[in-house]
Amino acid sequence: MTHFSPVTPMIVAQLEAIVGARNLSTAVADRQLHAQDMSRFAPQLPEVVVWPETAVQVANVLSLANAQRIPVTPWGAGSSLEGNPIPRFGGILLSLARMTAVLAVHADDFQVTVLPGIGYKDLNVQLARYGLFFPPDPGANATIGGMLANNAAGIRTVKYGAAKDNVLRLEVALADGRLIHTGSRSIKQAAGYDLLHLFVGSEGTLGVITEATLRLTPIPALMSAVMASFPSVAQAVEAVVAVRGSGLDVAALEFIDAGTAALLARENQLDLPARPTLLMELHAAHPETIQPGLEMVRAICAEFGAERIHATADPTERQRLWHARHHTYETWRRARPEVQWLITDVAVPISTYPQLIAQAEAAMAAQGVGGFMIGHAGDGNVHVTLAIRSAEEERRVQAVNHALVQKAIELGGTCTGEHGVGIGKAAFMPQEHGTAVDLMRALKQMLDPNGILNPGKIFPA
Amino acid sequence: MTHFSPVTPMIVAQLEAIVGARNLSTAVADRQLHAQDMSRFAPQLPEVVVWPETAVQVANVLSLANAQRIPVTPWGAGSSLEGNPIPRFGGILLSLARMTAVLAVHADDFQVTVLPGIGYKDLNVQLARYGLFFPPDPGANATIGGMLANNAAGIRTVKYGAAKDNVLRLEVALADGRLIHTGSRSIKQAAGYDLLHLFVGSEGTLGVITEATLRLTPIPALMSAVMASFPSVAQAVEAVVAVRGSGLDVAALEFIDAGTAALLARENQLDLPARPTLLMELHAAHPETIQPGLEMVRAICAEFGAERIHATADPTERQRLWHARHHTYETWRRARPEVQWLITDVAVPISTYPQLIAQAEAAMAAQGVGGFMIGHAGDGNVHVTLAIRSAEEERRVQAVNHALVQKAIELGGTCTGEHGVGIGKAAFMPQEHGTAVDLMRALKQMLDPNGILNPGKIFPA
Incomplete structure (x- = not known):
């Protein structure tokens, strides 16, 4: 797989013939912009960046690369978190950024x-x-x-x-x-x-x-947001299981830890106590239909000890809340610029979510690692985000990540709920999938016999 | 693919060693019970029927069959409608009927x-x-x-x-x-x-x-059924598009034609006028939440000219209605025992459903073919069911089926919404999928190089 051909001037000329001169660059600045995603994996410069404008151009780039044994790494926005679009073996970076119609x-x-x-x-x-x-x-x-x-x-x-x-x-x-x-x-x-x-x-x-x-x-006619603060993480995540078990059709069910609640409150002028918090959203087509759901959520949260429950149908407040939640990671980065972060991503059956969160807390304590925890709790998905300030600390952080993945798989879950495998989760594939990985490799071999498509991803080396 | 080996006495003995004597039969009666599904395709006797009890037994049967080049046809309940589990090349019929835990x-x-x-x-x-x-x-x-x-x-x-x-x-x-x-x-x-x-x-x-x-x-706490009768097929199916377009989350949205409505009413003591009819179901967790949906359905049906709209939350009435709908085909068979039926199955984008239904009516008229029409209209799926009383009529019925499939694919839909390809839709695969059929064949070759698994299905001969 590593016996690839270089992108020679002749190849550049052929690529230029396919996509046009304005849709190709070998400038270092352009290559640097496509060397790394949002993960912590090492950047790698592609040899050339192309921006095809049509499907036929994409197909012709692949055809050329395949014939010449040149790696091709597709690129969307570069917002991946597991190194998914890093061009590990150089070659052609195929950006879809100009196909936006x-x-x-x-x-x-x-x-x-x-x-x-x-x-x-x-x-x-x-x-x-x-x-x-x-x-x-x-x-x-x-x-x-x-x-x-x-x-x-x-x-x-x-x-x-x-x-x-x-x-x-x-x-x-x-x-x-x-x-x-x-x-x-x-x-x-x-x-x-x-x-x-x-x-x-x-x-x-x-x-x-x-x-x-x-x-x-x-687009739902009505969206209502609920924030519930709990005395402990355990109570909050038990409430998640109960909300899901009630059959209530929540449109969002997010867990954020006490530290993150405090930070988001301060940075976004949100009225959130510094407590383990559930953020929920309910969608409805009619005013009559949203109230029963809100009452059910209130009752469940109260049963699990929620200290404060605040519901709002105000669009501005709701949007500020979700904007803040969506930008949690950036907010943490601003708050602690000296720190690097590893964003983990595992998911489990919802009934086992409290066990997963307990394991996360135990592993962080055992390794003496700090960080924060946010999760798409309604899906059994959590992103424990761990602080790294030294190579030594990185080893301990990776130990926490490893422990989380082991626990998730043991609980019947997965090493990645939504970030994909990329580079970061490749090592866990055999454990999660057993001999089915052989079948995945056979599929790869069948569809990409020369291994030119995004090499170095998904499969352990 | 047709160069298969016969099931010799030695193979029978080996199969018996895998599944046990009580889980194997070469008796003609057992083979006849597994020779045909609910379709009109020619029955074919398997050479032996096995009823494995464990996954390992299934795997061992396949391993033996693969080594010996003997076809294996898996069998569930035999309720398919496109010949899907007919053992076209004899061999081993692998029934899962004893793995029910x-x-x-x-x-x-x-x-x-x-x-x-x-x-x-x-x-x-x-x-x-x-x-x-x-x-x-x-x-x-x-x-x-x-x-x-x-x-x-x-x-x-x-x-x-x-x-x-x-x-x-x-x-x-x-x-x-x-x-x-x-x-x-x-x-x-x-x-x-x-x-x-x-x-x-x-x-x-x-x-x-x-x-x-x-x-x-x-299980939803509340289920409400609505029946709406329309003056014409066109008005009924236009109402389907409007109900779906309203964003209302219906749990069922079925179309039945006037003849079927009359038959179901008579045979099941249902209060259904002999008119093109929509049957709908709404699910809700709270009493307050079902009424707005019902009102919306009523308003839309009235807008499209519904002559009569009847809603019921009575479980007995609702169950009788859906029982009748589920047994439409059997009811027609009883009503016209002299007739054989071809049950078609195509699906299209919902906005084009009226065009599909119009084409069905036109093709039936052009070919002088009778039958009835029921459809999972909310999905854009229809089963036009055509009467066959002679070999000559069969040709005309097949022409209607062909015209329906052509129209469905032309409208951006599919040759089968839910019955699968089996034998009956294999010929249409290249038209629907183009060169992707080559990829499907390559997958088949990769996973089943000797072609032993349910041969003669999905791909055109």
């Missing part, structure tokens, strides 16, 4: 067909006039292509699903330059093998998504 | 782990005590394994999704006898390739599902 809004069908480079936030701005939105919301302005490639998820996934649940049809460029389509615009489909979900979550290692038809959701 | 109910997680042979209705009876159910409901008492293998769906799929949307983890026996697992009990997963959805819907041609962890839903 909305091709068709099928408003009556709650669908939209887009090119992969559009940011999901930008897309949702365009969709607002139709009263529709694409629900998965990872926070950063990830591209649709990147979200699909990593099966991204977020705060509202508890109600609306992850990226994989909100896509109906894809066009994909294969390593050998073939363009295929899979799925259809029908929401019901039973015609042969589900290739669509094979490409979703494959992190650009099996093909490059060049077009997607997404499933949209009507 | 519920291994674990994870009530707090809304999950259950089962063996594949359990019927979904039987499972739902067992789950009722936990207040939970497995929502996909194809009607016949299909097995969970069969539903997953065909990606079955049904009346409530419009709200709760198809089989593929309600499964988290699988154990699968591969053609070479390997047992793998894929997915996890975490509802959020982003760890590598989605093998789970590759096996779901593969109709037993890539592997045999030996265990499944399913996602469950709390």
Whole structure:
């Protein structure tokens, strides 16, 4: 896999013939902008950056690279957290940033067909006039292509699903330059093998998504936010299990620890006590239908000892709250600029969430590691975010990460709920999947026999 | 693919050593019981029927069959409609009927782990005590394994999704006898390739599902049924588009034609006028929340000219209604015993549903073919069911089926919404999927190089 060919001047000329001179750069500045995602993995300069404008250009770049054994790393917005788009073996960095068109809004069908480079936030701005939105919301302005490639998820996934649940049809460029389509615009489909979900979550290692038809959701008429503060982490996470077990269809159910609540309150002028806190959102089409849900949430939180429960339907307050939650990581970075952070990402069956959180607290204490904890608790997903100030501390932080992953897999969960495997989780794949990893390798070999697509990801070296 | 070996007495002895004498039969009666599904395709006797009791036995049967080049056709309940489990090349019929255990109910997680042979209705009876159910409901008492293998769906799929949307983890026996697992009990997963959805819907041609962890839903506290009668088919199906477009979260949205409404009314003592009719169901957790939805449905139906709208929350009436709807086909068969029927199955984007239905009516008129029309209209899915009384009429009926499939694909839909490809839809795969069929064939070749798994299905000959 490492016996790749260099990007020679002749290759650059051939690439230029495919994408046009304005869509190619070998300038160091451009290469540096595509050397690293938001993770802590070592940057790696690509040899050339190309910005194709059409699916056929993408396919032709792959065809050339495949024939010449040159690695190709697809790039969306570079907002990944596990090194997913770092071009580890140099080669061609294939940015989808110039393929941003909305091709068709099928408003009556709650669908939209887009090119992969559009940011999901930008897309949702365009969709607002139709009263529709694409629900998965990872926070950063990830591209649709990147979200699909990593099966991204977020705060509202508890109600609306992850990226994989909100896509109906894809066009994909294969390593050998073939363009295929899979799925259809029908929401019901039973015609042969589900290739669509094979490409979703494959992190650009099996093909490059060049077009997607997404499933949209009507913007709810009413959104109500609830904040509940608990005396202890254990009580808060037990309340999460109870809220989910009640069958209540919450649209968000987030856990934040006491330190984060204090920080967000201070930095965002939010009225949040410095306590383990649950942030929830309820969606409804009618005023009559939101109140019973709010009452149920109140009752459950009270039962688990909540000291304070505050509900709001005020859009400004709700938006400030979620904006703050979405920018937790940046807020911590500003608050402690001397520190580097490892953002972990594991997910478990919801009934075992308290065990996972207890393990996180125990492992942090045992290793003498600090940090903060936020989680898409309604999904059993947590991001324990650990502070690193030295190489020695990094070893202890990695020990906590390792302990978390072990516990998550032991509890029937997964080493990654939404950040994908990339570089960071590759070592855990055999433990989580057993011999199914052999099958994944066989698929990779079948679809990308020369190993040119995003090499060095997903599989342990 | 057709160069298979026969099941010799020595093979029978080896199979007997794997599954035990009581779990194997070469008796003609047993072979006849597994020669045909509910479709009109020619029956084919298997050479031997085995009923393994464990995943290891399944794997060992496959391992032996693979080494000896003997076809293996998995069998659930035989309720398929496209010839999916007909053993076209004889060989081994592998019935999962004796693997029916519920291994674990994870009530707090809304999950259950089962063996594949359990019927979904039987499972739902067992789950009722936990207040939970497995929502996909194809009607016949299909097995969970069969539903997953065909990606079955049904009346409530419009709200709760198809089989593929309600499964988290699988154990699968591969053609070479390997047992793998894929997915996890975490509802959020982003760890590598989605093998789970590759096996779901593969109709037993890539592997045999030996265990499944399913996602469950709390039984709604309140269910309300609405029946609306329209002056014309066009008005009824336009109302479907409007109901869906309103964003109302209906749990069922079925269309039945005037003739079927009359028949169901007569045979089931239902108060249904002989008119194109929509049957709907709304689910809610609170009494306050169901009324606004009902009012919205009433308003939309009235806007599209509904002559009569009847809503009921009475469980007995509701159950009688859905029982009647689920048994439409049997009711028609009893009413016209001299007739054979072809049940078609196409699905389209909901906005194009009126065009599909208009095409169905036009094609039936053009070919002079009779029948009836029922559809999971909320999903854009329709089953036009056509009467056949002679070989000559069969040709005309097939012409209608062909015209329907062409129209569905032209409208951005699919040749099968929920019955799968089996034998009946294989010819349409290249048209629907283009060159992606080559990729499906490559997957088949990779996972089943000797072609022993359910040969003669999905791919055109």
